[in-house]
Amino acid sequence: MSRLLPLLGFVLIVALLAFGIHWNRSHDMNWVPSPLIDKPAPEFTLPLLYDSTKSLSRKDMLGKPWLLNVFGSWCVTCQDEHPVLMAYGKKLGLPLIGMDWKDDPDTAKRWLAQFGNPYDTIIADENGKAGIDFGVYGAPETYLVDAQGTIRYKHIGNLTPEIIASELKPAIGKLGKERP
């Protein structure tokens, strides 16, 4: 038995390292869990991208669940995500609000004219403060906010059809059951 002990130790170390490799591959190492899940969405009042005389605030969205998608014309991954939003945005059954984050409004409008506009409303967060309040660190990010104004789900990075099917739709479905 004592002869086997070093071998056993070796096997243990190999198992530990293999687990490390497996964990690294199956998880996004840059992912940081948001402390805002199940907390009230932060207050914001931001001008609309297409009509800066009007604004939208957290209060305006109370009473119905909605989706917030943080994007920017400077953001390369947002371009990858864009066709997915174009395809699924209207099918999810909730208002999709775009937050144009740290972006020049004119460039954003050109970007949207070129690729299409999947959003119901777009708010412009030019200096990025509202984004910081939402804990945004890597656009695109998508938030699901319920009728009470609570953040229920967050996805960092681009939405894919797989993530919409396996995460976003179930999260929306859960909200539906709660409604009286």
Next chain:
Amino acid sequence: MKRVVMIVAILLAGLHPAFAIDPLPFKDRVEEVRFQNLTRQLRCLVCQNQDLADSDADLAKDLRRQVFEMMQSGKTDDQIKQYLVSRYNDFVLYDPPLHAGTWLLWFGPFVLLAFGAGVLWKILRRRSRAPLGPVDSEEDW
């Protein structure tokens, strides 16, 4: 000679601490030192192996400005840290606080150490009990 001057110049350049540059209007040196100290304890979320002081990421610039503005409005270091933690998780702190979620992180190494010490103690005790007979030549590892 030229080469020597060059090498000295390069070495001297290395002495200056590298701060990401965006000039902020500090009112005195004390405030600047406090700012540098604080931003060194905070992680940049975009390039996660850099602190907020060193990162050139756009978001880091915004967060530095935010930290600066909060300092101006008289917030304490703890309040500023709390502001960031409530948005970005404990992960922004290089020195994670002790709470239920971080017990394993803080005490895991000691548990492993205790386990190792236990194994060692057991082996040593077994050896000291073993009869001091002639050494088995096969048992040479």
